[in-house]
Amino acid sequence: MTSPIHHAHDEVDLQSPSRREMLKRGGLVVAFMWLGGASRVWGMSNGARMDENHPLFAPNAFVRVGDDGSVHVVMPNVEMGQGVYTAQATLLAEELDVGLDQITVEHAPPDRKLYTNPLLGEQATGGSTTVRYCWTSMRDAGAAARYMLVNAAAQRWKVDPAQCTVARGVVTHAPTGRTLHYGELVDAAAKVTPPSKAPLKDPKDFQLIGKSLRRVDTPGKVDGSLQFGMDVRVPGMKIATVRACPAFGGRVVSVDDARALRIPGVVKVLKIDNAVAVVGEHFWAAKLGLDALDIQWDRGVNANFTTEQMFADLANASEHGTPIVAKEIGHPDDVKGKTISATYQLPLLAHAPMEPINTLVHVQPDSCEIWVGSQVVARCADIAAKVTGLPPEKITVNNQYIGGAFGRRLFEESVGQAVAFAKQVDYPIKVIWTREEDIAQDCYRPAYYDRISATVDDKGKPQAWIDRTTGASVLASFAPVAMGKNGLDPDLVECAAELPYNIPNLRSEWVRHDFPEGMKVGWWRGVGPTHNVFVVESFVDELAHAAGQDPVSYRRDMLGNDPRVRGVLDLATQKAGWGQGALPARQGRGIALAAPFGSYLCVIVDVEVSPQGEISLKRAVAAVDCGTVINPNTVEAQIQGGLVFGWSAALYSGITLKQGAVVQRNFNDYRVMRINQTPPIEVHIVPSKEQPGGIGETGTVMAMPALTNAIFAATGVRIRQLPIDTSMLVQDKDALKAVLSAVSPESNAPADIAPQAGRVS
Secondary structure, three states, rough: OOOOOOEEOOOOOOOOOOOOHHHHHOOEOOOOOOOHHHHHHOOOOOOOOOOOOOOEEOOOOOOOEEEOOOEEEOOOOOOOOOOHHHHHHHHHHHHHOOOOHHEEEEEEEOOHHHOEOOOOOEEOOOOOOOHHHHHHHHHHHHHHHHHHHHHHHHHOOOOHHHHHEOOOOOOEOOOOOOEEEHOOOHHHHHOOOOOOOOOOOOOOOOOOOOOOOOOOOHHHHOOOOEHHHHHHOOOOOOEEEEEEEOOOEEEEEEEEEEOOOOOOOEEEEEEOOOOEEEOOHHHHHHHHHHOOOOEEEEEEEHOOOOOHHHHHHHHHHHHHHHOOOEEEEOHHHHHHHEEEEEEEEEEEOOOOOOOEEEEEEEEEEEEEEEEEEOHHHHHHHHHHHHHHOOHHHHHHEEEEEOOOOOHHOOOHHHHHHHHHOOOOOOOOOOEEEEEEHHHOOEEEEEEEEEEEEEEEEEOOEEEEEEEEEEEEOOOOOOHHHHHOOOOOOOOOOOOOOOOOOOOEEEEEEEOOOOOOOOOOOOOOOHHHHHHHHHHHHHHHHHHHHHOOOOOOHHHHHHOOOOOHHHHHHHHHHHHHOOOOOOOOOOOOEEEEEHHHHHEEEEEEEEEEEOOOOEEEEEEEEEEEEEOOOOHHHHHHHHHHHHHHHHHHHHHHOOEEOOOEEEOOOOOOOOOOOOOOHHOOOEEEEEOOOOOOOOOOOOHHHHHHHHHHHHHHHHHHOOOOOOOOOOOHOOOHHHHHHHHHHHHOOOOOOOOOOOOOOEEEE
């Protein structure tokens, strides 16, 4: 079975033929990934061919044209809500001269030779790299296909190809008015020698790139036809849900399943080393069965590990560990003057995507087929081969649309778990994690402990800057070969080693401190910059206020020669009305400025903090220069969504540990902002002809420091630890203490210890 596809029509076309009917029509396959200039016959990669019974020409791996004129595009990067299917399809359609409504998109199968993202060194989607990677490759693929089709038409007419034009897949010979549809040319185009490099359009001739186009996945999401991993059904399948040892690194000792097996609909209880699954005829039976199990756990070496111990270990490592220098300019240790220093602390974070972990697996003696939404589809095939012992060619992975990931689905361990359970039965099982399991068994964004200092001159400007980050490396386990020769994880210092400011003496360094064995860490939306920009921009704000200077003027005076940084700063402050009159009491305006993922952003946030410490976000203004814009709608949506995601983390999110296990269970104690809590968000895009930068994670990067700097402006309270402790913001601490005493007279807790992570009105 091949991967599902989606028709990219501007209007929902209920009369569209099925995928199988469409593919039976056959035609020319034109895809992209130059293989030494040689042709390639499709048939080796499941899910990446139009007709299994017909050998097709394929000089590259992305685009195919059928003899009915249909255009199929294999998406090298997966769609998980960030709009990349629309972006990739737009790039290719622009050069192929077809409309988005003429394109059908497909998920790429596991195939590193064809679909490895060179910016990540893996067939993976992440790090805001899709458009940066596809800007050239998808356009080249479309241009190559267009070249071959136009030349096929010119050869038939015996004319110069330069006399031919194309619009919506129709080739026209301008002098005579003759026309041929792409579908009529596929056989002849298959015989045309592929160009070594087809010419690309001049940007002034773009018809699609830069336009606010409807997303290709919107109709299917509106009418419910779009298939996510949770939606997949296959004949004979059953549903399983799972519980792993609550303590990281623990294992199963024994399972009493007598009560579970008496529940109607429960089929079987399965066990692996560290987890138990209950299989049911439906999810509710499986869930009731799981709750009825009596499981004895060996909690292992982390049985007593706590959040307090984690941060004590990080602080100790920061003080006594050996740092790896990421960048050093001048001699920061030798600069004399007034030194200002601060310590910042950021928590573990879960991803908590709307669609929890799910994997459908059917293991048979000679094959294994998987249906899953993954950011690393090739790694899913790898782990299935490892668990089953089958050769790679016997593993089929059908990737799906993903209902949110934020980095969670960069890790394939849950697929390995599902395959291990599926090996024990002879029917397909869909393993679905509950929300509680999803939060309790995540691959967490590591906690960080930062010590940062600056030596300032008599005008308060930093002449020396030392930033020491301490935390665990995700890259060391995900792709150890990508670590620097000196052991540096470049992600840990991104946006800390390269600042937008001109500081003559600077050192950025990292102390590696990995977490206990069995505790899984992973990238979280915004990866290293989310953590580093919070620290850097918070500290710059501290320096500005210590110098008695306006935070915007202070930043502007320190900028280097890059006009793009100054451009977003000036645009955002103008649109936000920075400095145009004083704000009322307990209201504040905060700013953050950075250049993550090859883009430039400035975000300004207005907040109000009540006397009781409740935080209300009033307005946000973002200016972004992300180079050439593919789709302005996507840029705006990603900035808005990223800001809300980041604000949610700052206000509420933090994973805490007790007895080696996660305390948080669901959205009641791992909260996210609600729509009535989100402020109006203005996004202003700077026109640019530069190469595209990343956009999917940039809003999250900017959200936290802009918010906490605004809170300082409103209250005078500097936030150096997340999530925000709202009790620190209470205007009358004595009144708060009285309230706490009335609630719990026996409590001796000081008034500045918050009973909850954060609160918004």
